[in-house]
Amino acid sequence: MTKFEKGVKEVIAQNSRYTVEEIQATDSLDKFISSFMADRLARELKRKFFKIDTTRLTNELYVTIKKVSDLITKISSLYTIEA
Amino acid sequence: MKKQALFLIVFFLSSAIVYGQERIFSLGYGKTFVTNDSSTINITFDLNRIPGQSEKAGGYYFLNEIFNNSRWGYYIKPTMDVNIGSGVTSAPNNISVGLPIGVVYDFKKNNLGIFSWYIDGSPELVADKAFTNNLYYFSLNTYLKYEFLDKNILLNIIAGVSNANGVRNQIFPKGNETDKYGRLTIPLYLKFVAWNASTKRTVNGVQKGKDFKRISWTNSLKFNHIYSDNKTVNKETDYTFFNSKLDFYITPNLGINVTYFNGNEEPIFKRNNSITFGLTLAR
Numbered sequence: 014m015t016k017f018e019k020g021v022k023e024v025i026a027q028n029s030r031y032t033v034e035e036i037q038a039t040d041s042l043d044k045f046i047s048s049f050m051a052d053r054l055a056r057e058l059k060r061k062f063f064k065i066d067t068t069r070l071t072n073e074l075y076v077t078i079k080k081v082s083d084l085i086t087k088i089s090s091l092y093t094i095e096a
Numbered sequence: 097m098k099k100q101a102l103f104l105i106v107f108f109l110s111s112a113i114v115y116g117q118e119r120i121f122s123l124g125y126g127k128t129f130v131t132n133d134s135s136t137i138n139i140t141f142d143l144n145r146i147p148g149q150s151e152k153a154g155g156y157y158f159l160n161e162i163f164n165n166s167r168w169g170y171y172i173k174p175t176m177d178v179n180i181g182s183g184v185t186s187a188p189n190n191i192s193v194g195l196p197i198g199v200v201y202d203f204k205k206n207n208l209g210i211f212s213w214y215i216d217g218s219p220e221l222v223a224d225k226a227f228t229n230n231l232y233y234f235s236l237n238t239y240l241k242y243e244f245l246d247k248n249i250l251l252n253i254i255a256g257v258s259n260a261n262g263v264r265n266q267i268f269p270k271g272n273e274t275d276k277y278g279r280l281t282i283p284l285y286l287k288f289v290a291w292n293a294s295t296k297r298t299v300n301g302v303q304k305g306k307d308f309k310r311i312s313w314t315n316s317l318k319f320n321h322i323y324s325d326n327k328t329v330n331k332e333t334d335y336t337f338f339n340s341k342l343d344f345y346i347t348p349n350l351g352i353n354v355t356y357f358n359g360n361e362e363p364i365f366k367r368n369n370s371i372t373f374g375l376t377l378a379r
Contacts, residue, residue, distance in 0.1 A: 028210055030246050046210075049252045049287065050243050053202055053212050056162050056169045067169075071160040 017089035021081065024057050038082040042074070051075055058084075064091045158195075169200045175218075190227065192362075194220035196237070209244035209251075220260070222363045229329065231277055231363045233262025239283070250289035257282055264326055264363070278324035279362075284317045295348065308348035315340045318361070335360040337368070343376050351376040 014022075022033045029036075029045040036045055046054050051074040059067040065088065070078075078084050159172040177192040198216020215238045222231040239256025258281040266273045289312050295305035320335045337359035345351035355372040 028205055030209075030244075045245070047243060047245055047250055047252065047289075050210065050212070050241075052157065052160050052171065052200075053210070053241075055160060056200075056202060059162050060165055063165075067162065068157055068160045071157050075155060 015085075015089065017092070018085045020061055021058070021085045021088060024054070024061050025081065028054060028057055036081060038080070038085060040081055041079060042081055042084065043079075045081075048075060058088065062088050062091070167202050167204075169202065170198065171200060171216075172197045190223050190225045192220070192222045194218040194235070198237075209242055212241045214239050214241065214256075220262075224363050228267045229364050230265045230267075231262060232265065233260040233277055233279075235260040248291055250287070250291070252285075252287040254283070254285040261324075264329065266326070266329070273326070275326040276324045277326075278322070280321040280323065282319040285315070287312070287314045289313075293345065306348065308345060310345055312343040312345070313341070318359075320361075322365075330365055332365070335365055337361040343378075345376070345378070349378055351378065 022036045025036055025045050026033045031045050052071050055067050055071040059065045157173045162169040173196055175194045196216040196218035201213045203211040218235050220233055220235055235258055237258040239254050242253040244251040260279040262277050264275045264277045289309050291309050293310035294307045297305050316339045318337045322333050339357050341355045343351045343353045353374045353376045357368050357370050
């Protein structure tokens, strides 16, 4: 598990009834925190990953980012582009 | 001609935007119980709104950020509710748009679930079917958003209070009339989802399919107290408005829906009591 995968799962676990171990990367995000709370999820992720553009991520959570793996890819790419 | 042009603009706009919604499209056939307008065809388009209630949950944001690294955040999000159809009483208004600007506090998760508290102000326009009776006001709102989610069910609740102050503008064949308008509202919203269906099966030792929601049921209830208005248009001061929408999914992508309205709502507070049956396409 990469540090980004672990970090994303930790944030989801802190905002759902699931543990880090129960969250699978291939699962739908709505299984753990519904789109009703997508704005909150984006803010919570920003609190952990400072490079996130929270507004952009919020709108992507409503439209394109539907799986945990999509979210991990999105966030890890923010850090690897500048590396 | 103008109505046709408006219809086409809104239809194409809605087609482009609702692709991002879980519920892609719904076409319904309805019946009203109040007037002789007994059968209706309705197309509804909601951006960040639940019909009859500016619930401020979900959808597109102009801005959603946090203050430093605190539990506080701030946001700007557009809201819009457009109803097009043959029935004049099957929807409470023709168009309702707003731009809430506010702050939010995210409480840490507790044993009950997760809570966020929102406070915002919003300039808003609410117009009737013919754009002849329009409300322009600024609303101040605060509400608590709650989510409980486990393997079988999802429960979302919003409860709050809203105060609107502005004017009612009526357009007559000869001249306009403008009156003060004031409203205090207690909105309640409840969504229930049951994840109790599955297409999972094993084919040649490989598992295919997925779990999906069978039932999605949303309800909104508003208590309106009108403390300032034109007494000809609005003879009473207290109104309730109830809206319930049930989607029953046959497959993960196809369902049937029932929508029910009852009560009186802005801008003209005409009695509304209608039911609509339709097909739901989801992705």
